[in-house]
Amino acid sequence: MNVELVGRPVARVDGRAKVTGAARYPADDPVPGALHGFLVTSTVARGEVVRIDPSQALAHPGVVAVYTHADLPRLTVPTFPYIKGFIPLQGTAVHHAGQPVAIVLATTLEQAREAANLVRVDYRAEPPTASMDDATEPPHLPLPFRGRPNEITRGDAAAAWEAAEVRVEARYSSPTRHHNPIEPHATTAQWEGDRLTVHETAQGVNLTRSVLSTAFGLPPDRIRVLAPFLGGGFGAKGPVWPHTILTVAAARLAGRPVRLVLTRAQMFTLTGHRAEFRQHLRIGATRQGKLTALVETTTAQLSRTEESIFNESDSSSTLYDCPNVHVRQEGVPPDLASSSYMRSPETTAHFGLETALDELAWQVGVDPVELRKLNHTAVDQETGSPIAGKRLLDCYRIAAEAFGWSRRAPRPGATQDGDEHVGWGMATEAHTFAAAPADPPVTASVTVGADGRAVVRIATQDIGTGTYTVIGQVVADAMGVPLDAVTAVIGDSALPYAGVSAGSATIASVTGPVDRAARAARDAVVALAVADPRSPLAGVPADEVVTAHGHLFHVRDRARRDSYRAVVGRHGAPVETTGSLRNTPGHSYGAVFVEVRVHARLGSVRVTRVVTAHDMGRVMNRRTARGQVLGGVTWGIGHALMEHTVHDRHTARVVNANLSGYLVPVCADAPAVESHFVDHPDPASTALGARGFGETPITGVPAAIGNAVYHATGRRVRDLPITRDKLL
């Protein structure tokens, strides 16, 4: 038999394409005759466009058109996953700084960019509200978002809080953050009659198609969206944003293909962000540290046109055993762009919860790991039913042992090394992964050609997480063929249906259908072989045929063998099968332990050691799974120590809309990470034992760092990021 590829650290099959520059991303595909588009964006945050004078821009060499709200046809504003509430260039209202007010088309990029600067826009400006602090109206509870209520009540939390033996009450906060994938958002739109092809930096080719279908009133089957590679998304390319719709509209008006690439600065107002966030948390417990009450009110930044909350409190309401819970997710709308999903939406609220548990642990004198074990739950806190296959307790044990947690100094500020205070901290990690929609079902097709090679087709995406590689492993295992005999074709809405690569749902939702399609292909080829008098396997019962290395064998007589290539070759036509399956949503878990060093005089924090252990069911590919851990840990460091977007208090414009002012971790900031996996198949999984995982490792990192800073210095910082001004 084949040695199974699933589970092994198989190298990425797209590696060569990526290290040679051969991989074609959506902004790389040549489109003959395409014009370059460039957006003109609003310099005011609130008010109205009074007049647009494009004359200077139109006089610039190479400029083909300047389109404004006066030129664009009326479009239908799509709902989710278009989370903006309005389409720009449909009227004169300005809802935030950086909102598009015109689009310039020119022959070259340089001409379009300069002409965009020459478009003169006059505004009637009103003073904007630039932050939640300046909002005149009080926070309010928005309507349920995608069927999920913003208020959760269990038991009597207020009474339990009043009666609690021990109480922790604290306020935590975090600023606006931006995804900043290295690849800017890019759209290339090409109309042929009423058929539309879009090369799009999309985490979901089908989501993009559905949004364009609604906006332009076009049947989905006339639209094709292509994203064979994606240069990072982190949630920013899951929803569809205005520039995509505007580029498509401009291409139709101009009668020419149009390519538009956002600038880095435009990405700070046009592609969503993690909302500024406040969290008021009250935790009641017994003297031993057992939770009895959790009362939480959060406040997230909304916008004037969009009320959805993306900083979810899943962890507060479900992660630990607590009979009395009251969570309210409120919001306030300043004059800022709409927020959206950003890698691990739970992270902001999770920071407060995991910090509060650390505060509780110190208050009751219980080790933070023991406190979490004491409050561990094996049942779903909302339904009361057992959580199948949860192995969070194993994560605590594995990571604590590997880290050497038992040697932790018992007092804060007890360890000094030269000029630096050394501290250790830990936190639980938890993430809810999504299910793909039921209709249409996620479907894969597998085609076996006369060359014996298998081609798997599915409209999913590889956003850097390793989809190409993992579905190749699945097909190779299911069919008994080598990995290099499998080609994965993805990132095209014309392929069999799959959902968005978000919510850690890709592997969870596509490997089941891929496995089914591949097994069906294997069975079909075996059936052809045993029915073919020319095959050495003629007449053998199908269940006595095994497959490995591209060959078919009799299970007891290995000399009787045939091959995929020979069977399909004799058959004279490719064998094609499909498979469909809907995945179940669920949770992945983990524990993260960190060491920090805080400079006694400079207040600078370095993360010097990280150990993680995760439970995500079966590990499909250790190499790509570890990649998600490295990424998540580093994102957590960014969140804890540096990342924050600053809005000017008077103009509500982003002050640091670049990568020199918005700091993200660089190579020198990234510590060695020791990653462990429980690697135990989840019996409830529809994905070969695996669960959705990618967004799990970040969730606990900011709190683990903050807890370690407290252990190092005795200073509790509840307002992220932990910059040195807060420690000096």
Added chain:
Amino acid sequence: MPEPSRPARGHTRRTVLKSTAVTAASTAFLPVAAHAEAEANVVGPSAIAPGESAEITLSVNGRDRVLTVEPRVTLLDALRERLGLTGTKKGCDRGECGACTVLVDGERVKSCLTLAVMRQGSDITTVEGLADGDRLHPVQEAFIRHDAFQCGACTSGQVMSAVACIREGHAGSPAEIREWMSGNLCRCACYQNIVDAVADAAREVRR
């Protein structure tokens, strides 16, 4: 259009000043009088009038490529939009992310921060020109071996930067590699694997 001169290899102070003046004259939106003044500062036969383009020759991956560009066109946009060499990526267009890193006469250069007209006469190597036929460069091999990328958007820049980092002698230890590779952002954050890959490739290159 006057024939552009072919300056000596590398950039001298004179060619840099000249190119800068050319750019100032053609990209700023100036009144006519200011134009005349700016043009007066331009010396020599390579002066290009505002809004005009020039035919230039770039030596890319060992091949001379003739293209017509405005003086304000960056080397990055010349590679991507004119020569179809899209392996080099644009991440920020302001020299902050390093995704556009190429080798110019063996040195790592952020191609978004240099103009194509300034790079005539230089040997430019992009990620497409690194492998020797089918045989990958040791850095490329090491990046695959160590899983030193995820999405791949920064990878071309990381690889080119790593080649130069090793050549500069800045790959002596993991700590040194971390410092000298910190001009290339990786938002997927494969940094640990990048350090391992560069260290591994450095050993191989030295061998």
